[in-house]
Amino acid sequence: VLLGSGLTVLSQPLMYVKVLVQVGYEPLPPTLGRNIFGRQVYQLPGLFAYAKHIVKVDGRAGLFKGLAPRLCSSAIGTVVHSKVLQQSLLRGGCSPPDAFSPLQPAASKKEPVSSLEQVLKETSREMVARSAATLITHPFHVITLRCMVQFIGRETKYSGTLSAFATIYREEGILGFFAGLIPRLLGDILSLWLCNMLAYLINTYALENGVRAPAAPWGLKVRFLLPQVSTMAEMKSYSQAVTGFFASMLTYPFVLVSNLMAVNNCGLAGGLLPYAPTYSSWLDCWSQLHREGNMSRGNSLFFRKVPAGKRYVWE
Numbered sequence: 001v002l003l004g005s006g007l008t009v010l011s012q013p014l015m016y017v018k019v020l021v022q023v024g025y026e027p028l029p030p031t032l033g034r035n036i037f038g039r040q041v042y043q044l045p046g047l048f049a050y051a052k053h054i055v056k057v058d059g060r061a062g063l064f065k066g067l068a069p070r071l072c073s074s075a076i077g078t079v080v081h082s083k084v085l086q087q088s089l090l091r092g093g094c095s096p097p098d099a100f101s102p103l104q105p106a107a108s109k110k111e112p113v114s115s116l117e118q119v120l121k122e123t124s125r126e127m128v129a130r131s132a133a134t135l136i137t138h139p140f141h142v143i144t145l146r147c148m149v150q151f152i153g154r155e156t157k158y159s160g161t162l163s164a165f166a167t168i169y170r171e172e173g174i175l176g177f178f179a180g181l182i183p184r185l186l187g188d189i190l191s192l193w194l195c196n197m198l199a200y201l202i203n204t205y206a207l208e209n210g211v212r213a214p215a216a217p218w219g220l221k222v223r224f225l226l227p228q229v230s231t232m233a234e235m236k237s238y239s240q241a242v243t244g245f246f247a248s249m250l251t252y253p254f255v256l257v258s259n260l261m262a263v264n265n266c267g268l269a270g271g272l273l274p275y276a277p278t279y280s281s282w283l284d285c286w287s288q289l290h291r292e293g294n295m296s297r298g299n300s301l302f303f304r305k306v307p308a309g310k311r312y313v314w315e
Helices: 002-023 047-058 060-064 067-091 105-110 116-153 161-172 174-178 181-210 218-250 252-263 282-292
Strands: 031-034 040-044
Touching: 002 047, 002 060, 002 067, 002 116, 002 252, 047 060, 047 116, 067 116, 067 161, 116 161, 116 174, 116 181, 116 252, 161 174, 181 218, 181 252, 181 282, 218 252, 252 282
Parallel strands: none
Antiparallel strands: 031 040
């Protein structure tokens, strides 16, 4: 929990800028710069220029708006995820992993390659645990996003976590706490399954079948065994990271739509025109973003080229 809280604090400025870009707020006009190929193009402000503008307006503390509810979401989500996963393992007849005991090498040697059935079971358990954590912490996620979007209109409507709960309940009822929940859940589930299944396919059919021990007498084979196992473990960890990145890229539109629905028509300037119309549902938001070609808005905070024919609102 402490490690997760530390990472949350460090990543807060990055998420803050990302959310404002996702909403479509551009406080600075495009500037003439060069892309990665050296060509001159008009670019929208990147992460550092955007953060510098926030510091200029609100000071360095302004980069951490919405941190309190986000810390609550992170801590509660970690606890819920752990408890649900433990219960799922106990019901399945498996002993929950002990975080304080070292891994047993003998167990890993017995089953070097995960079977498809094992991957499906583990992914299903992880899906249930993540979904439960997302469902319980989503109200804090909504408050976090709205605290950040207040920067656009300089509002103070959501000034504290407890008062924000009261405001949302008074104006929108219980459903207001779960604005944008469906696309967020769908994105998490799709990302998890894509990541795990792609990693399984790569580890099973590309790495395991592609790397073989050298044919040699028994005395020589042992010499190559440990380096090969070590290299294989490293390659599998890399494949997991690559597939995770690939899955997050494919499911990014769900993240964008979820965040936009969480702040849409909530009484803040960032959730109204000219930044966003009033969406009737998350599917309506998806279709409008698709028509405008904005499904990847906010996905990258560097080398943000101004697309031809697009209009932006800046001060």
